[in-house]
Amino acid sequence: MKILNFKSISVSALTLLTLMQLALASCMDRFPSKYALELPSLPEAWVSILGEPHWRVEWVSTNGQKQIADFPHKIVSGIEIEIPVTWVNAVTAYPYWNDFNIFPAAFKPAGAIFPFDARKNRLHLSWEAGYDSVFYWELAAAQKESHSPADFDWQRFRELFQSDVLSEAVLEDPWVVNWRNLAERTSESNFDRRRIVSEAAESKQIPVPAGLWYGTSPFAKPLFFADNEPPVFPVRPGINIWISEKGILRISGNTWVFSEIK
Numbered sequence: 001m002k003i004l005n006f007k008s009i010s011v012s013a014l015t016l017l018t019l020m021q022l023a024l025a026s027c028m029d030r031f032p033s034k035y036a037l038e039l040p041s042l043p044e045a046w047v048s049i050l051g052e053p054h055w056r057v058e059w060v061s062t063n064g065q066k067q068i069a070d071f072p073h074k075i076v077s078g079i080e081i082e083i084p085v086t087w088v089n090a091v092t093a094y095p096y097w098n099d100f101n102i103f104p105a106a107f108k109p110a111g112a113i114f115p116f117d118a119r120k121n122r123l124h125l126s127w128e129a130g131y132d133s134v135f136y137w138e139l140a141a142a143q144k145e146s147h148s149p150a151d152f153d154w155q156r157f158r159e160l161f162q163s164d165v166l167s168e169a170v171l172e173d174p175w176v177v178n179w180r181n182l183a184e185r186t187s188e189s190n191f192d193r194r195r196i197v198s199e200a201a202e203s204k205q206i207p208v209p210a211g212l213w214y215g216t217s218p219f220a221k222p223l224f225f226a227d228n229e230p231p232v233f234p235v236r237p238g239i240n241i242w243i244s245e246k247g248i249l250r251i252s253g254n255t256w257v258f259s260e261i262k
Helices: 011-026 044-050 073-078 128-142 154-160 168-172 179-189
Strands: 034-038 054-060 066-071 080-082 089-096 110-114 122-124 202-205 211-213 223-225 232-235 240-243 247-252 255-260
Touching: 044 240, 089 128, 110 122, 110 128, 128 154, 128 179, 232 240, 232 247
Parallel strands: 034 122
Antiparallel strands: 034 080, 054 066, 054 089, 089 110, 202 232, 211 223, 240 247, 247 255
């Protein structure tokens, strides 16, 4: 069995983690099974350019099955889901904009890890927990044996992003990490924080209008190109999207498409 753990975790820390998990299981009556979701505020640039989004929410039902549901922006304050309360599980919420052909997972999600982000009968979703929740799903998909991401040391994992052990690039924007690759390598040979590194990006010059351009990560700093400056974008594997008041840029490999916003 492959155990998800930290290279430097001590015996006492493992004992504490086990006790915490036992305490969670034995105190299930303290937790309600239904939770109202508290979604975070969106970056102002996303809303000013694209408007209010719809949300796609992914969670685990009480019988352990993954659930997916879409909610229009007008009712996001009333989203309620039912989740297991005897083990650690993830909730992910993707903003998306059908009017601009920006579908779920194109922009980075918010998220939560239960029970750490639960407050009474409310579950607080944040952008910071977005990559936590995606890593949770990727660990679940990558596991070749029965060990569950519910047993992963999520508190210790979160502490890494409050320390100086990770690179500046990762701390500024954790979405530069290839979380699927990290989950697959963790499944093969246990967790190692030294693998939390920025995925290489290729610089590509693309002739788009000057001005501010915003990425799909809520942490990414906007790019600014002057009128006489050639726009150069960092491009990583997969589909890269950048938005501005002038339009939407989609890049995949050597192919790119610019669509004006009318």
